[in-house]
Amino acid sequence: MKNQIQKIAVLTSGGDSPGMNAAIRAVVRACCFYKVECIGVFRGFQGLVEGDFEPLGARDVNYIINRGGTFLKSARSDAFRTVEGRQSAYRNLVDADIDALIIIGGDGSFKGGMTFNQEFNFPVITIPGTIDNDINGTTHTIGFDTALNTVMEAVDKIRDTASSHKRLFFVEVMGRDAGHIALNSGIGCGAEEIIIPEENLGMERLVETLKKSKASGKSSSIVIVAEGEKLGKNVFELADYVEKNLPEYDVRVSVLGHMQRGGAPSCFDRVLASRFGVKAVESLLEGKSNFMVGLINDQVVLTPLDKAVKGNSGIDWDLLRISDMISI
Amino acid sequence: MKNQIQKIAVLTSGGDSPGMNAAIRAVVRACCFYKVECIGVFRGFQGLVEGDFEPLGARDVNYIINRGGTFLKSARSDAFRTVEGRQSAYRNLVDADIDALIIIGGDGSFKGGMTFNQEFNFPVITIPGTIDNDINGTTHTIGFDTALNTVMEAVDKIRDTASSHKRLFFVEVMGRDAGHIALNSGIGCGAEEIIIPEENLGMERLVETLKKSKASGKSSSIVIVAEGEKLGKNVFELADYVEKNLPEYDVRVSVLGHMQRGGAPSCFDRVLASRFGVKAVESLLEGKSNFMVGLINDQVVLTPLDKAVKGNSGIDWDLLRISDMISI
Amino acid sequence: MKNQIQKIAVLTSGGDSPGMNAAIRAVVRACCFYKVECIGVFRGFQGLVEGDFEPLGARDVNYIINRGGTFLKSARSDAFRTVEGRQSAYRNLVDADIDALIIIGGDGSFKGGMTFNQEFNFPVITIPGTIDNDINGTTHTIGFDTALNTVMEAVDKIRDTASSHKRLFFVEVMGRDAGHIALNSGIGCGAEEIIIPEENLGMERLVETLKKSKASGKSSSIVIVAEGEKLGKNVFELADYVEKNLPEYDVRVSVLGHMQRGGAPSCFDRVLASRFGVKAVESLLEGKSNFMVGLINDQVVLTPLDKAVKGNSGIDWDLLRISDMISI
Amino acid sequence: MKNQIQKIAVLTSGGDSPGMNAAIRAVVRACCFYKVECIGVFRGFQGLVEGDFEPLGARDVNYIINRGGTFLKSARSDAFRTVEGRQSAYRNLVDADIDALIIIGGDGSFKGGMTFNQEFNFPVITIPGTIDNDINGTTHTIGFDTALNTVMEAVDKIRDTASSHKRLFFVEVMGRDAGHIALNSGIGCGAEEIIIPEENLGMERLVETLKKSKASGKSSSIVIVAEGEKLGKNVFELADYVEKNLPEYDVRVSVLGHMQRGGAPSCFDRVLASRFGVKAVESLLEGKSNFMVGLINDQVVLTPLDKAVKGNSGIDWDLLRISDMISI
Incomplete structure (x- = not known):
């Protein structure tokens, strides 16, 4: 490691998320502020392997704070999984x-970054970008x-x-291994039931809730299901089961899919990404390495x-309790 | 038929669509204007059969112009399919x-209305409400x-x-029998290909287009598919076929589903619904019956x-031509 | 004029409007389709005067169909008003x-184009782009x-x-000389009154309407006012007058301003812009000049x-009648 | 104070904010859950003075979680400022x-609630609802x-x-006494400068920033100004000053106004309101009084x-520092 950081590379990796562009912009502009060069790496780790680099100046990140996706692109890289x-x-x-190197991405990308840091003692800071x-x-990615x-x-x-x-x-919403999206959006849209990987309700509980909901005079019901097999069933099988056991219900399924990954970032995400990007640069300049930037308290x-x-x-179990209480 | 119309009933039937509430509001307010009573029928034809009626005054339709769905509800009615x-x-x-009676709905609802009119010589005007x-x-529903x-x-x-x-x-977007949604939204989002029921492209053409799109340097592609079996394949089978024949593509499928039916109506739809609602009432008051209100020129x-x-x-075939031309 | 058109320039002029980018994209892509070169002129007529040109290929207009504004920029040009x-x-x-030359803009830009065509017999087609x-x-710009x-x-x-x-x-909404925005948006948001340049209601009528609205039990009222001096008063003076004459009302003013010019274009505008752009190119290739592309029926x-x-x-006077009828 | 709480009243007071309805819904549903009666008070403190009460059951708050404003209405009450x-x-x-009593509102409403609690030893819990x-x-209202x-x-x-x-x-954005809206939205939209009541930049600094912005090649600039007189000038006077001192700029002003108070609440606000509403009821049932519910860490x-x-x-001063750094 050189005494001083004079050139920082930034890449996005893994599934894209809204606000990644805002984070890149903050990294680039913070580099400008500290008079450090910034290099964009295209297509994640694959771009590292191939040397797909481009210098980024303050004007290169104009008008991207409001764009979904990542203009540096993301990609799987089998090559980066090999020593060569x-x-x-x-x-x-x-x-x-x-x-x-600044890596913006999720869990898998962080592991790649950690391995790289260990093997080559190369300074790495990561920024959590995933929906x-x-x-x-970090309380928020x-x-x-x-x-x-x-x-x-x-x-x-x-x-x-x-x-x-x-x-x-x-x-069905995204979140194969984590119920955060299902839980928070479920409360936000007043879902009658929320099915997440962290909790095994059992099918009886679901049927019970829906029976009660009907009895209470509700004219419609929404069940939010985190993707993946829940209770041993996928969302279509869940719906089938309920339709058979509660014939009074007219059941439909909607899988929201990839639109969840896109769109103009919210103000919260733009501010968060801006803070994270600046912090990542400043941490490197202070000689830090092998850390993730995050939001706590x-x-x-x-x-x-x-x-x-x-x-x-x-997940915040109290949210689940609140959802049960007020979705009656 | 009485000489004069003094009380008008209104119902919504079939799949709901954004703007139905705005149409109901216009019907109610036009009735007020002409000092005619207005009766809301709940749950479509089923509400007619069961006598599920409620008088509607000007204040009962406050703050509904901006709401998706229909506050009068819609429902299937097997009973209404019988003479009894x-x-x-x-x-x-x-x-x-x-x-x-004013019926807001689609094709199937209009047929029900026509039968009813024929059997009982009961004045009926319909308003096209369907996505x-x-x-x-009518050029626009x-x-x-x-x-x-x-x-x-x-x-x-x-x-x-x-x-x-x-x-x-x-x-995949809605429109089992009509490609209007696929065609217009496809142009609007710059889709590389649009697959509609009105046209049999053949799989080869699809594969050709996608090859050309790749060759032209596009970094992503969108194919909009109207729901239903197209080219003998559903959207998942289409995707499979392409993935096998164009392994250079990383293929994903998204079925937009029922969210397409909801949401706050656009200004266009609110204005259209307002015009249709007023015209329906005025047509009845002029002694007209067995007509649909529509927009032409x-x-x-x-x-x-x-x-x-x-x-x-x-469909407007020229739109398809334009789409092919500018989606390169 | 040469026998054949082989190179077409396109510019945007006057106030920008959402969909201008979609129109440029359609022009560029249609040129590609017909194997004609396309040149972008920056900053409207000023770019013509200064020769601020850049060739535009199919890939240069990627991902702009959904962007407000115009990437070719617009500008006032005093120079273009002179013969020199x-x-x-x-x-x-x-x-x-x-x-x-294809000019995308409004009334003033069209006059500039017409003069230029007359002076130099230079082929010009215009596209109406203005909110x-x-x-x-054209029924729609x-x-x-x-x-x-x-x-x-x-x-x-x-x-x-x-x-x-x-x-x-x-x-207050835009439309100094034309009430289209006020009238249609006024119906769309259920405004109690709409004040447009085409109609002189008189202050008494306004006060009467608001009195009636209050009496009818409405809990709030919205008056949409097209910008400019209406009834001899600007929107703040109108509000003052009403507050003095109807002290039972708690009056506020909101001037929506320039946000009305921006934003991602609606599907309607993207399709319209696509159709107009293609037609403009095809008209030039057919030897037409000195026309505007528009939508009729x-x-x-x-x-x-x-x-x-x-x-x-x-304006469509029937819309005003309908608004009066259903805003009760 | 009785030993046990069996009936809870809820009101909204002061300027309305998106999510108030979600908070009311949570209060009502939590009351149902704990088998406590819930009474809605209309028009804030004025409704208390006049006894404008209505019982609220679980079904009365259907479909309001997504609505801006407050269906219980808000109002100024001169009467409540008097002992009588x-x-x-x-x-x-x-x-x-x-x-x-549960009071949803801002600072002024809380003072009213505190006085009332002191005078009559009446249990009061407040919920912070203000944009x-x-x-x-609380870190978030x-x-x-x-x-x-x-x-x-x-x-x-x-x-x-x-x-x-x-x-x-x-x-100009809202926030006469607090720069939170200006600061966060300013970062979110990449504003070149943010003017807030907490900081006196001085006019020279503003002019300097804008000069630098122009020099750096930016093609447009946004200055976000919190409402009220800043630097001794309102937003129009600020604009005039800059136009005179930086004639190279074409300056415009936009005052966003009351639209900032409305609209469907974000997911964040719906979840927050739900949590606050439940906590308010539970606090009262635990015998607490004279507290505000809030979010910390x-x-x-x-x-x-x-x-x-x-x-x-x-305000978070670090946000201002970040904004300065990355808005270059």
Whole structure:
């Protein structure tokens, strides 16, 4: 490691999330502020392996704060999973006089960054960018807030038609391993039931809730289901089961899908991404490495990378309790 | 038929669409203006059969112009398909001193209305409310414009993530028998290909287009598919076929589903619904019956109901040509 | 004029409107389709005078269909109002081997184009792009539909707070010389009164309407006012007058301003812009000149430029009648 | 005070904010859950004075979680500022067997609640509902997050037109005494400068920033100004000053106004309101009084009411530093 950081590379990796562009912009502009060069790496780790670099100046990130996706692109990289691939990446960085690397992405990308740091003692700081919010060391990942609003607005629309026809909708949202999106959007759209990986309700409980909901005079019902097999069933099987056991319900399924990953970022995510981007640059300049930038108690703080990748942040069980209470 | 219309009933039937509430509001307020009573019928034809009526005054339709769905609800009615059911409906109308009926809905609802009119010589005017835009005698149905924006905004979000990952998305939109939604939203979101029921491209053409799109340097592609089996394949089978034949593509599928039916209506739909609602009332007051209100050449006009229900309006083939030209 | 058009320039001029980028994209892509070169002129007529040109290929207009504003920029040009300026513009076009010019803008820009065509016999086709919808020869200008939705969504928000506090809001919208925005958005948001330049209601009528509205039990009122001095008063003076004469009202003013010009274009505007752009190119290739592309009876047609610039399209008086009827 | 709370009244007071309805819904549903009666008080303190009460059951708050404003209405109450008024309020509560009061509103409303509690020893819990976020004891007030998105989306639109014309816009946002909205939305929309009541930049600094911005090649600039007289000037005077001193800028002003208070609440605000509403009911049932519910370190906690009303929460100065750094 050189004494001083004079050139910083930034890449986005893994599933994209709204606000990644805002984070890149903050990294680039913070580099300008501190008179450090900034290099954009295209297509994540694959771009490292291939040396797909481009210098980024303050004007190159004009008008991207409001764009979904990532203009640096993201991609899977099988090459980076090999020693040879990572050696190629390291040579490319060294050849380009790059002193440090900022990785914007999720859990898997952080592990890649950690391995790279260990093998080559190359300074790495990571920024949590994923809609799933399933990262230790931060209460909010970039894109989570936007995804919640996207889901909620879609379900508000579904509620219109559900209530016009007195129907029951099963709506599948993202979050295979973490129920954050389902739980928060479920409360936000007043879902009658929320099914998340962290909790095994059992099918009887679901049927009971829906029976009660019908009895209470509700003219429509929404069940939010985090993707993946829940209770041993996917969302279509869940719907089938309920339709058979509660024939009074007219059941429909909607899988929201990839639109949850896109869209203009919310103000929350833009501000968060801006704070994270600046902090990442400043941490590198202070000689820090192998940390993730995160938000804890509304403060931007660092968490050692090995802690950040250890399982996800855990849901707020009190939210589940509140949802049960007020979705009657 | 009495000499004068003094009480008008209004119902919504079939799939709901954004703007139905705005149409109901216009009917109610126009009745107030002409000092005619207005009766809301709940749950479509089923509410006619059961006599589920409620008087509606000007204040009962406050703050509904901006709401998706229909506050009068909609429902299937097996009873109304029987002679006994329709007789019950007629008796309920007569018992309530109702002189005429306004039906807001689609093709199927219009046929029900036509039958009812023929059997009992009961004055009926219909208003086209469906997102599919598949009605003869009007260039725009209520809800179509809103649905286009809903689809387009969802696909704009999908484009963000598609372009970040250089992916190909097959997006299924509504319109089983009519390609209006697919065609217009497809142009609106710059889809590389649009697959509609009115045209049999053949799989080779699809594969050709996608090859050309890749060759031209596009970093992502969107194919909009109207729901239903197209080219002998559903959207998932289409995607599979392409993935096998174009392994260079990373393919994903998104089925937009019922969110397309909901949401706050666009200004276009609110204005259209307002014009249609007023015209329906005025037509009844002029002694007209058995007509559909529609928009032709930007004018609100009447079309005989039997013409309106005869097949759908046909797509604008020039749009398809334009789409092919500019989606390169 | 050469026998054949081989190079077409395109510029945007006057106030920008949502959908201009979609129109540019369609022009560029249609040129590609017909194997004609396309040149972008930056900053409107000023760019013509200065020769601020850049070739545009299919990939240069990626991802702009959904962007508000115009990436070619717009600007006032005093130089182009002079003979010398226009001569310079002509020389620049000739020097760059450009054979024809497409102008996207409003009334004022069309007059500039017409003068230029007359002076140099240079082929010109124009495309109506303005939120005001005040152009003869087209029922819809590019951006009008988007602006209606922008205004309506803003007023929907204002209605929330108006109704919570039982207030009366005067909301000023754009359209100094034409009431199209005020009239359509006014119906769309259920405004109690709409004040447009085409109609002189007189202050008494306004006061009467508001008295009636109060008496009818309404908990809030919205008056939409087209910008400019109406009834001899600006929107603040109107509000003052009403507050003095109807002390029972708690009056507020909101001037929506320039946000009305921006935003992602609606699907309607994107499709319209796409159709107009293609038609403009095809018209030039067919040897047409001095026409405006427009929409009449849902068909894209040409109108001689001198007719297009002769006063604006006139409001639909029936809309005003309907608004009065259903805003009770 | 009775031993047990069996009937709880809820009211909204002061300026409305998006999410108030969600908070009312949570209060009502939590009351149902704990088998406690819930009474809605209309028009804030004025409704207390007049006894404008209505029982609220679970179904009465259907479909309001997504609505801006407050269906219980809000109003100024001069009567409640008098001892007689408050005595009348107390009698009405006692006559209706109401045991406790939940007040949703801002600083001023909390002071009213505190006085009432002191005079009559009547149990009061308050919930912070204001877009201004200017309350001690909570990092977020209900409506703040929604208002940020509303402002940001409006400014994104203004940016479209600003950048098309290379203009400088002064945009006035709400927050007379607190710069939270200006600061966060300013970062979110990439504003070149943010002017807030907490900081006196001086006019020279503003002019310097704008000069630098121009020099750096920016094609448009946005200055966000918190309402009220800043630097001794209102937003129009600021704009005039800059136009005179920086004639190279084409300056415009936009005052966003009351639309900032309305609109469907964001997911963040709906979840926050739900948590606050439940906590308020549970606190009363635990015998607590004279507290405000708030969010600190992502936990819902209580703050003594006299602390909550003591000045506002203070801005995060680090945000200002970040804004300066990345808005270059």
